[in-house]
Amino acid sequence: MVELAPGAPGHRPPPHPEGEPLVELQSLTTGYERTPVLRGVDFTLRRGEFAGIVGPSGSGKTTLLRSIAGQTRRFEGAVEMHPRQGERELRLGYVPQVEAINWNFPLTVGQAVLLGRWREMGWRPWPRRRDQELLMHILERLGIGHLANRQIRALSGGQQQRTFLARALIGDPDLLLLDEPTSGVDIKTRHEIMHLLGELNRGGTSILMTTHDLNAVATHLPRLVCVGEGAIVADGAPEDVLTPEVLRRTYGADMLVLRRGDAIYVVEHLDEAMTGPEGAPEGATPGTSAPGG
Amino acid sequence: MGGLAEPFEFEFFVRGMVAATLVGVLCAAVGVYVVLRTLAYIGHGLAHSIFGGAVVSFVSGISFYIGATIWGVFTVLLINAAARRRQIGGDAAVGIITTCAFALGVALISRHGKFTRDFDAALFGEILGITSGDLYVIAGVLVLAAAVIFAWWKQLLFTTFDSDVASTYGVPVPWVEALFSLVLAATVIASLQVLGATLIAAALVIPPVTARLLTDSFTRMFALAAALGGASGLVGVYISWFVNVSSGATVVLLQGALFVMALGWAVARSRWPGTGSGERLAAIEGAQLD
Numbered sequence: 001m002v003e004l005a006p007g008a009p010g011h012r013p014p015p016h017p018e019g020e021p022l023v024e025l026q027s028l029t030t031g032y033e034r035t036p037v038l039r040g041v042d043f044t045l046r047r048g049e050f051a052g053i054v055g056p057s058g059s060g061k062t063t064l065l066r067s068i069a070g071q072t073r074r075f076e077g078a079v080e081m082h083p084r085q086g087e088r089e090l091r092l093g094y095v096p097q098v099e100a101i102n103w104n105f106p107l108t109v110g111q112a113v114l115l116g117r118w119r120e121m122g123w124r125p126w127p128r129r130r131d132q133e134l135l136m137h138i139l140e141r142l143g144i145g146h147l148a149n150r151q152i153r154a155l156s157g158g159q160q161q162r163t164f165l166a167r168a169l170i171g172d173p174d175l176l177l178l179d180e181p182t183s184g185v186d187i188k189t190r191h192e193i194m195h196l197l198g199e200l201n202r203g204g205t206s207i208l209m210t211t212h213d214l215n216a217v218a219t220h221l222p223r224l225v226c227v228g229e230g231a232i233v234a235d236g237a238p239e240d241v242l243t244p245e246v247l248r249r250t251y252g253a254d255m256l257v258l259r260r261g262d263a264i265y266v267v268e269h270l271d272e273a274m275t276g277p278e279g280a281p282e283g284a285t286p287g288t289s290a291p292g293g
Numbered sequence: 294m295g296g297l298a299e300p301f302e303f304e305f306f307v308r309g310m311v312a313a314t315l316v317g318v319l320c321a322a323v324g325v326y327v328v329l330r331t332l333a334y335i336g337h338g339l340a341h342s343i344f345g346g347a348v349v350s351f352v353s354g355i356s357f358y359i360g361a362t363i364w365g366v367f368t369v370l371l372i373n374a375a376a377r378r379r380q381i382g383g384d385a386a387v388g389i390i391t392t393c394a395f396a397l398g399v400a401l402i403s404r405h406g407k408f409t410r411d412f413d414a415a416l417f418g419e420i421l422g423i424t425s426g427d428l429y430v431i432a433g434v435l436v437l438a439a440a441v442i443f444a445w446w447k448q449l450l451f452t453t454f455d456s457d458v459a460s461t462y463g464v465p466v467p468w469v470e471a472l473f474s475l476v477l478a479a480t481v482i483a484s485l486q487v488l489g490a491t492l493i494a495a496a497l498v499i500p501p502v503t504a505r506l507l508t509d510s511f512t513r514m515f516a517l518a519a520a521l522g523g524a525s526g527l528v529g530v531y532i533s534w535f536v537n538v539s540s541g542a543t544v545v546l547l548q549g550a551l552f553v554m555a556l557g558w559a560v561a562r563s564r565w566p567g568t569g570s571g572e573r574l575a576a577i578e579g580a581q582l583d
Contacts, residue, residue, distance in 0.1 A: 069461040094461045105329060105454050106511045115454065118447035119463060125446030151509035171462065 019046035021082055022090070022175055022206050023068050028077035030067045036075050037063040038230050045175070045208055047082075050201040053210045054218050055227035056251050061210045062097070064227055065177050068208065069094050084174060093168025095178040098160055103153040109163050110135055110148040116167035138166045142196070158189035165196070176200065178209035182217055190216060214242070219264045226250040238264055300534040309420040309487075312428055313526035313544055316487045317496065319435045321504075321522025322442060323480045324497035325515050326473060328505070329453050334384050335372065337494035338391030339481045342368045344490040345398030347415045352401050358430060358482065365478035368394055373474060395490075418489030418541035420530055427486050434483040438476050445469060450511060488541045496522065499548040506555040521551060 023045045031037035038060045045051060045068075053061040066072050067079060069092060081090040093116070113135055114127055121131050139145040142162040147155065152163060161181055168176055181197070182190040194217065201207050211217040218224055224241045226233040228250040234241045242264050247255040256267035300306045327336050343365050350360025368390060375386035414422060442449065451459040452469045460466045484493050504517035529544030536543065 066457075069458075071457045071461060089463070092461055094458055096455070096458055100455075100457075102454065106505060106509050106514045107454065108510055111450075111511055112454075115447065115451045115459075116462060118451055121447060123444065125443060154509075177461075 019048045021045070021080075022047045022049075023082070023208075024078075024080040025064075025067065026078045026080065028067060028079060029075040030063065030072045030077075031075065032063075032073060036230070037072075038067065038227075040077070041232055043225065043232060043235070045206060047174075047206055048201070048204060049223060050197070050207045050221060051209075051223040051225060052218050052221040053208065053225045053227055054212070054214060054250070055233075057212070059227045059250070060230045061227045062179055064225070065179055065208060065210050068092070068175070069177050090175060091171055091173045093171055093173030093176045095161070095164045095168050095176070095181055097179045098157070098184055100179075101152075101160075101164070103160075105152070107152050108149050109139070109144065109152060109155070109166075112152055112163055113138065113166045113170055116170040120171070134170060138170050142166050142169075156189075157185040158192060161185065161189070161193055162196075165193075169200075174206060176205055176207045176209075178207070180210055180212065182211060182213060187216075194220065214266045218242075219266070228252070242266060300531065305421055305423070306530075306534065308423050308425070308428055309540060310527055310530045312423045312431055312487050313420055313530040313540065314523050315428075315431045315435050315526070316484045317500070317522035317524070317526025317529075317544065318519045319431070319438055319480055319522075320484055320488075320493065320496035321500035321518040322515065323438055323477055324522075325501045325504075325518050326449060326453050327477065327497050328501040332383065333494065333498045335387050336477070336481065336497035338372075338387040339365065339368065339478060340485070340490040340493040342391035342394035343478070343481050343485060344415050345394035345396070345401075347485065348398035348401045352405060361482045361485070362479070364394070365482055366475060369474040369478050370471075373470065414489065415485055416489050416491055417539065418485070418487050418492060420487050420533075420540035423486060431483045431487070434479045438480060441472060441476050445472065449473060488544070492541045492545050495545040495548060496526075499545070499552050500525065503548070503552045503555045506552075506559045521548070525551060 021044050023043075025041050025043040028041045028043075029036050029039045030041075041064065043064070053064055055061045063072055067074070070079075083090040114121070114131060117131060117134070121127060127135070136145055136148065139148055142165060144159055144162050144166070147159060147163075152160065155163065165176075165178075165181070168178075176197075178197075181193055185193065190213075197207055197209070219238050219242065221238065223236065224238050225235045226241055226246055226249075233250045234246040239259075239262070242257055244255060244257055247253075247257070247266065258265040258267065300310075324336065327333060343361050346361040346364025346368075347357055349364060350357045353360070371390050372383075372386050375381050375390060381389075448459070448464050448469045451462065451464050452466050452473075456466050456470070459469075480497075481493055484496065488496055500522040501514065501518040503521055504514045507517060508514050525547045526544055529547040530540045532547065533540040533543035
């Protein structure tokens with residue numbers, strides 16, 4: 001019997017299909033140097049949404065995120081941003097993959113977080129009193145107030161994620177972009193990070209994140225974007241997107257999708273699941289969805 | 294006691310000491326960013342390239358500072374452009390462009406037929422031949438570098454830490470990088486007479502690396518590197534009077550000795566539980582086990 005992930009449909013923040021567009025990618029072909037990674041992508045994220053990007057390694061999910069962050073080269077198409085009324089630019093908060101961060105850099109948690117507020121800090125190299133107060137407020141809110149003077153390497157995985165989440169939040173972002181925020185952390189920390197993101201989203205922050213974790217993360221998000229071979233394969237609610245057909249087109253492999261109520265579980269290693277002592281779970285066959293129970 | 298004060302009786306020596314101190318502070322402050330961006334090789338390459346510029350200036354009869362500035366800026370822009378191509382990479386771009394520029398200088402010298410004292414100074418430095426004009430140039434570049442670093446402190450720090458993410462947060466990264474490259478080129482040019490092309494890289498790299506061993510805070514690393522750079526310039530030149538060794542070499546050897554001491558201190562502290570570094574390492578280990 002395959003254990004279903006502790007699905008928490010009630011925990012899902014409601015999607016915001018009627019919200020105003022925040023970011024629109026229009027027929028976007030983008031990549032690095034002379035190599036396009038994504039081709040002709042159309043994608044709209046609305047204010048207040050919480051969406052996840054899934055796909056295999058090298059499919060272009062980080063490129064999709066980075067194209068919104070302005071870190072890729074645009075070959076064709078457009079990226080339209082819709083900032084707040086009276087503001088010239090959309091405020092972005094970006095949390096990179098932990099592997100992309102230079103942990104040996106001589107930065108304390110406080111110094112790293114204040115980088116996210118460099119524009120508001122004025123011309124002085126050092127923070128003013130209100131910058132310090134805001135810093136401590138954000139750190140306390142994320143439960144790392146006691147670590148302000150600790151070097152960034154001397155932190156646990158969860159504390160490191162919170163530090164860079166704090167850097168993103170201190171600039172009061174309209175949109176939070178997170179690249180694999182739950183990668184390399186334990187189950188408890190992953191749960192805490194997802195809980196925190198859900199809270200931020202309920203508070204009005206729009207969130208777009210990549211994840212490779214289908215069961216523990218992706219199935220709990222209100223909206224999923226499947227990226228495969230440089231294109232968006234499917235886009236919608238997990239129950240509509242996570243089908244064997246879409247997963248085969250996205251990952252190029254047969255996967256089993258089990259449903260129980262609103263909970264969805266993707267069995268990524270079909271062979272192991274099928275060759276267990278109980279054989280195929282009742283109602284599930286390769287390449288089909290198991291009916292909800 | 295009169296013996297210890299003897300060097301101060303000579304104006305050229307005092308000028309040399311002041312120049313070495315200012316160059317020590319300048320190179321170390323700029324070097325902090327060079328080291329943290331793992332661009333140590335660029336300082337080395339740029340110094341050699343500007344030697345080529347010095348020779349071209351001499352042969353064409355124009356001022357060293359004008360010729361070397363044009364040459365330095367051109368080289369830096371060329372390195373930046375080449376390094377953006379992933380097939381080449383920053384280190385290879387530096388290697389190709391700066392050695393070619395250096396080779397051009399060597400070729401011109403051999404064609405010119407004379408290896409003059411000026412070239413000797415450009416290669417190995419000649420602190421005691423510093424003129425008042427050189428001193429003004431060094432002081433001017435120090436003020437320029439200090440102004441740029443002070444005014445663009447946050448932008449420089451963010452770009453040095455993570456340039457991709459810095460651009461997402463609105464930092465004008467290409468401008469920051471271009472401005473820093475120009476400050477680096479100016480630093481190398483101003484330091485050439487004092488340390489010579491062969492020793493500048495050491496002054497750019499050793500004090501920041503020594504400071505990094507002693508602290509985990511960027512602000513403290515910067516202050517410590519500048520202090521170590523300045524102090525080793527001052528003391529190094531003073532010692533060189535008595536040991537009768539090239540001043541530039543003495544400064545660099547003193548910096549090397551300070552580095553070895555800092556390394557020994559860091560290793561000892563990390564193995565000694567309950568001390569600062571030991572606590573840091575324990576915290577790291579604890580965090581990883583968390």
